[in-house]
Amino acid sequence: MTAETLAPAKINLFLHVGAPAPDGYHPLCSLMVFADIGDRVGVTEAPGFRLGGPYGPALEGEGDNLVLRAARALAGRLGGREVPGLILDKRLPVAAGLGGGSSDAGAALRLLREAWAPDLSDRDLEAVAASLGADGAACLWGRPVLAEGRGERLSAAPGLPVMDAVLVNPGVAVSTPAVYRAFDAAGRFSAVTPPPMPEAFESVEELAGWLAQTRNDLEPPALALAPQVADVLEVLAGEPETLFARMSGSGATCFALCAGDYEAETLAERLEAMRPDWWVERCRLGGPWA
Ligand SMILES: C[C@](O)(CO)[C@H](O)COP(=O)(O)OP(=O)(O)OC[C@H]1O[C@@H](n2ccc(N)nc2=O)[C@H](O)[C@@H]1O
Ligand SMILES: Nc1ncnc2c1ncn2[C@@H]1O[C@H](COP(=O)(O)OP(=O)(O)OP(=O)(O)O)[C@@H](O)[C@H]1O
Incomplete structure (x- = not known):
């Protein structure tokens, strides 16, 4: 493994949701915080996508994993790169309200920016994350954030105790x-x-x-x-x-x-x-x- 990182579980401390817009998406306001537990995402030289962990089987046989979609989206943003080997150790339950998929995608984006383009700005990386889902940008950094709009408009969270x-x-x-x-x-x-x-x-x-x-x-x-x-x-x-x-x-x-x-x-x-x-x-x- 060349690098690995935590993809922390997301918790919505509160989640206020309004009436749907014409496109079906909902305006919301949510204070999101992250846990010191989660999935683990790794990058290796050996090509391919490997899925393990207690909840890996829940994702077997599904379409493209968000980790792979994130890697391809960043490669595209950078004008094309060969996607290296990716490992997902799936420890969080799937479809659980913990933002696991978005957090996994965020972890992959952080690791691949480090490998491919350390100069790419945080803002540009957030745009790639946001293209993957409404929670994508909020789940990129694993730090408390106030999310508005569809979840993509981020501002600083108030000071919070651990x-x-x-x-x-x-x-x-x-x-x-x-x-x-x-x-x-x-x-x-x-x-x-x-x-x-x-x-x-x-x-x-x-x-x-x-x-x-x-x-x-x-x-x-x-x-x-x-x-x-x-x-x-x-x-x-x-x-x-x-x-x-x-x-x-x-x-x-x-x-x-x-x-x-x-x-x-x-x-x-x-x-x-x-x-x-x-x-x-x-x-x-x-x-x-x-
Ligand atoms: C429930 C939350 O996790 C709270 O943080 C998010 O609002 C959902 O975020 P997410 O899973 O990243 O959302 P997406 O993958 O973009 O969309 C999943 C589904 O949620 C609905 N969705 C999502 C966000 C939003 N503001 N309004 C919506 O109606 C979409 O119509 C879609 O059917
Ligand atoms: N790495 C991944 N982890 C989890 N789900 C994934 C992943 N890649 C793709 N998916 C798909 O995304 C769906 C949502 O999974 P996830 O665990 O992120 O839900 P969630 O925690 O309820 O998300 P949210 O709270 O953002 O709505 C899954 O049912 C699965 O089909």
Whole structure:
């Protein structure tokens, strides 16, 4: 392996979604943070694409992986390059609201810029990432960001503490397009503007209090498609270590913010014992980790 890097899991701390535009895409406003866990992406001299890890089989036999599409898009932007060997160690569940595909693409773009064109600007790399999906640019750097527009208009996130957290997925894949369609069918649209946001949150407790005034507008439609999400949220809400719990993105992964390392560890251990069928990961949110 010549180089490898983390493709961190993305968490939408809040996700406000408006009525769809004529092209079907939705205006949104979301505060995205990244976990110190995720997939691993590598570049090698031996040609070809190798897919491994616990969730690799979930992507076998699909069309072109986002890692390959990212490599080809950057090669095209640079006027043509031979794509080297690429490795994806898929550790995050697929179609889970963790932005895994976008983060994998971002990791590949960072590695290949280093190899091919270290002078290419961050802005140009963001444009390539954005061409791969609405979350592409936001998931490029693995650092907290406020995303607006379709998700491609980025601005600095407020100052955030590092958050000890637990991620829980009930083992059900949820399709992002299906969740947006169910959101449209319900026809309940609100303003996407968040309540006034301080320049910085000094503690996770302060952040949790502020987040309670915000929403994930995709939670109700995702719950309708995957009722298992309700079980996860109910369990998390009932645990003493949970300061704040919510679903991320289009689901089905939910996150619980905890007061510290010990609380997150305790919560994760209890959930693992209680529900061995769930994917449970203790992590830290914030970043940049990549
Ligand atoms: C749910 C989120 O992950 C929240 O961060 C994103 O909004 C989705 O981002 P993404 O998966 O990168 O999105 P894309 O791959 O571009 O599109 C997937 C599907 O989501 C819908 N989509 C996506 C973003 C957006 N602002 N409005 C949408 O309606 C698109 O119609 C498409 O059917
Ligand atoms: N490297 C990849 N990792 C995950 N999915 C990929 C990858 N490459 C292509 N895909 C396709 O992208 C779809 C969405 O996967 P992903 O895990 O990124 O969903 P998600 O976490 O719900 O994304 P988001 O939160 O951005 O909507 C998958 O169902 C799969 O068909």
